[in-house]
Amino acid sequence: MADYASTSGESKNGLYRRLRKHFRDDREFSSKWRKEAKEDFDFVAGEQWSEEDKEHLRSLMRPVITMNRTHTIINAVSGQEMANRMETRYIPREEGDVKVNEMLSEAARWFYDVSSGDDENSEAFLHATICGMGWTDTTLEFEEDEAGAPDMSAINPIEMFWDRNARKNNLTDGERVWRVRRRPLSKAKEMFPDVDPADLDAAWARADGEDGGETKNQDRERFYNDDGSGEEVDEDDTVTIVHCQYIVKELYWDVISPLSGDKEELSDKEF
Numbered sequence: 195m196a197d198y199a200s201t202s203g204e205s206k207n208g209l210y211r212r213l214r215k216h217f218r219d220d221r222e223f224s225s226k227w228r229k230e231a232k233e234d235f236d237f238v239a240g241e242q243w244s245e246e247d248k249e250h251l252r253s254l255m256r257p258v259i260t261m262n263r264t265h266t267i268i269n270a271v272s273g274q275e276m277a278n279r280m281e282t283r284y285i286p287r288e289e290g291d292v293k294v295n296e297m298l299s300e301a302a303r304w305f306y307d308v309s310s311g312d313d314e315n316s317e318a319f320l321h322a323t324i325c326g327m328g329w330t331d332t333t334l335e336f337e338e339d340e341a342g343a344p345d346m347s348a349i350n351p352i353e354m355f356w357d358r359n360a361r362k363n364n365l366t367d368g369e370r371v372w373r374v375r376r377r378p379l380s381k382a383k384e385m386f387p388d389v390d391p392a393d394l395d396a397a398w399a400r401a402d403g404e405d406g407g408e409t410k411n412q413d414r415e416r417f418y419n420d421d422g423s424g425e426e427v428d429e430d431d432t433v434t435i436v437h438c439q440y441i442v443k444e445l446y447w448d449v450i451s452p453l454s455g456d457k458e459e460l461s462d463k464e465f
Contacts, residue, residue: 213438213440214398216370217355217372217399217436217438219358220355220356220357220358220370220372221355221399221401222358223358224355224356224358225401227325227326227327228352230325231324231325231326231327231351231352232352234324234325235324235325237264238262238264238265238268238324239265240260240262240265241260242260242262242264243258243260268320268323268324271323272316272319272320272323275316275319275320276316279312279315279316281302281303281306282299282302282303282306283299283302284296284298284299284302304344305344306346308343308344309332309343309344309345309346310346311332311344311346314330314346314347314348315330315346315348317348318330318348318349321348321350321351325351327351327354328348328351329348329349329351329354330346330347330348330349331346331347331349331373332344332345332346333345333346349373353373353374353375354371354372354373355371355372355373355374356368356370356371356372357369357370357371369440369441370438370439370440370441371438371439371440372436372437372438373436373437374396374399374400374434374435374436374437375434375435375437376432376433376434376435377432377433377434377435378431378432378433379391379394379431379432379433380431382394382433382435385435394433394435395433395434396433396434396435396436397434399434399436400434444461445461445462446459446460446461446462446465447459447460447461447462447464447465449465
């Protein structure tokens, strides 16, 4: 990842306008899936009747009964994944690589243990089983450990947007990905202490009539809140935060230094 403004000479305001346009296009592209995904989560949670059908049954004095077999099947598939979890292993390809690869495999296992990575991956797998998309966020947390503690968390799929031009599996050919979250204003101020609070709310990222991207989960019997706390948050005290990761290609030169004979990588300006 690179700073697009620094590589192309584009101003920050120009970059901001460009990203906003990309986001609107990407949001429009996935709007149909987003609507269906919310219905999928509701269906698994047992909310399988439309309001029109409910009203019709009530007018006939008939009870609204749901035989939720979908939840049972989804749980069975999720349980199979939990019982047959995969692990990250590094396999040596050349002689002398065995010890190094064993250390890498143990480091990966340690990372998953510390961050509860297995549980978070299973949560993402469950999301993918329900709506076709499963996301995790892997990072280092510095609040309690100055060296950086491994942290992994499953992400509500409704929060995620992606490059509309991506076509390959797992969006590997995408050039950008977005996460849009509703956060308490107090949390947003902690994240960006030097930013004017009036500039913290990216209201342009919310579609008309959007409810914050909440999806129901029958096992927890609560709504997924965007801050992951499960607590009720007053809508008047929340702001929308947009996080974008994007890829920029840079021109560089791979040369042999005439002075040292060593191979060097130079930017176009340095060359």
